[in-house]
Amino acid sequence: MADVEGTIYSIALEEAQGVDNEQLRDAFPESVQLEAIVNGVNRLLQKGMLELLQVGNQVRYRAVRSDELAxxxxxxxxxxxxxxxxxxxxxxxxxxxxxxMKTNLLQGVITRALKTLEQKALIKSVKSVKHPTRKLYMLIDMTPSSEITGGPWYTDQELDTDFINQLAKQCYQFIYANSYPKHNPQAIYPASYTGFKTSSQIKRFISGHNITNVDLSDENIEELLTMLVYDGKIERIAAAFEMDAGKTSSSGKDFMYRALRITDKDSPFTDIPCGRCPVFDKCSDTGVITPGKCEYFKKWLSF
Incomplete structure (x- = not known):
């Protein structure tokens, strides 16, 4: 029986998602009775060396490692x-x-169990920025997810608006510096221009210039850029194609970003489309671009 138990445990150790009954049966020669395998599994379950896993409609057995047993x-x-x-x-x-709800234990039993586990330094309690009044429990060596800590935007459970604004300012300045021709800042690039910066390039700029010591993910950069879009400082441009070693490939995942020209805050023109119009210099009484044909004006007047 000891040999059967050892074989079952060894097989289960090799599979992170555990093993099922069919795998266990195939691991033994026909001379080993099914009853012996079943008894071996039950003994290991009683010893806590195996635990049951429900994967879909299938029951599997996961080996509990020695350090976890300890x-x-x-x-x-x-x-x-x-x-x-x-x-x-x-x-x-x-x-x-x-x-x-999951254990069906009384509240007093759960409270005592949590206290014991904390005293043995097996678990810890953390606070969530989404639910400040709730105390969440996780294993002592776990790093809380960004959903709990709020990610880089929070410091000591408080939203760090200064950090966010400074970082957004650096992103905007970088985007603006690459949004208009350097030889003629009043001009604009043609619609076919593909040199505007993408979120991945903006991320490389932030990390490459040591603007912050905080490790920002792609999602964090997208959050900053989305904020700038909603603030009316930049706009997204679909990057239909990107050139790579002379080959053209579709690129629907990454947008390009262009800065919008922002005039003085105190100017009354900042509230109307003209104040931030990218083709303001080309607008006239006649021609393709006129106030009478302006789609931005129509939306603004009907708001």
């Missing part, structure tokens, strides 16, 4: 149950009310 040693059944659910929550953490 952490669980001395815990009661209820404490182990609470620990397992906290472990399953990974870096998202789990709320006490959710623990109660």
């Amino acid at each position: 952490r669980l040693a001395g815990l009661t059944t209820d404490e182990q149950l609470v620990y397992k659910h906290i472990q399953a929550s990974k870096n998202e953490g789990i709320w006490v009310r959710t623990l109660k």
Whole structure:
């Protein structure tokens, strides 16, 4: 029986998602009875060396590693149950009310279990920026997700508006510097121009110039750019094609960004389309671009 248990445990250790009954049966020669395999699985489950996993409609057996067994040693059944659910929550953490629902344990039992697990330095409590009044629990060595901490935009659970504004300002200045011809800043590039900066290029600029020590993800940069778009400082331009070593390929994932010309804040023209019109210099009483044909004016007047 010991040999059967050892084989089952070894096989399960090799599979992060556990093994099913068919895999276990195929791992043994026909001389080994199915009853012996079933008994071996049950004994390992009783010892806590295996745990059941539900993957879709299939039941699988996951091996509990020796270091994890050592952490669980001395815990009661209820404490182990609470620990397992906290472990399953990974870096998202789990709320006490959710623990109660999943374990069907009394509140007092859960409270004592959490206290014991914290005293043994197995778990920790963290606060969420989304739900400041809730205390979430996760394993002691887990780093909370950005959903909980708020990511780089929060410092000590508070939105760091100064940091956000400074970073957005640097992004805007970089985009503006690459939005208009340097030899004639009053001119504009043709519609076919593909040299405007993308979010990935803006990210490289931020990291390459050591503007911040905070590690910003692609999503963080997109959040900054979206804020600038809503503030009316930049606009997105679909990058239909990009050139790579002489080859043309579709690029629907990454937008290009162009800065909009912003006039003095106190000017009354900032409230009308003309104040930020990219073709203001080409507008006249006659021709293709006129106030009478302006789509921006029509939308602004009907707002």
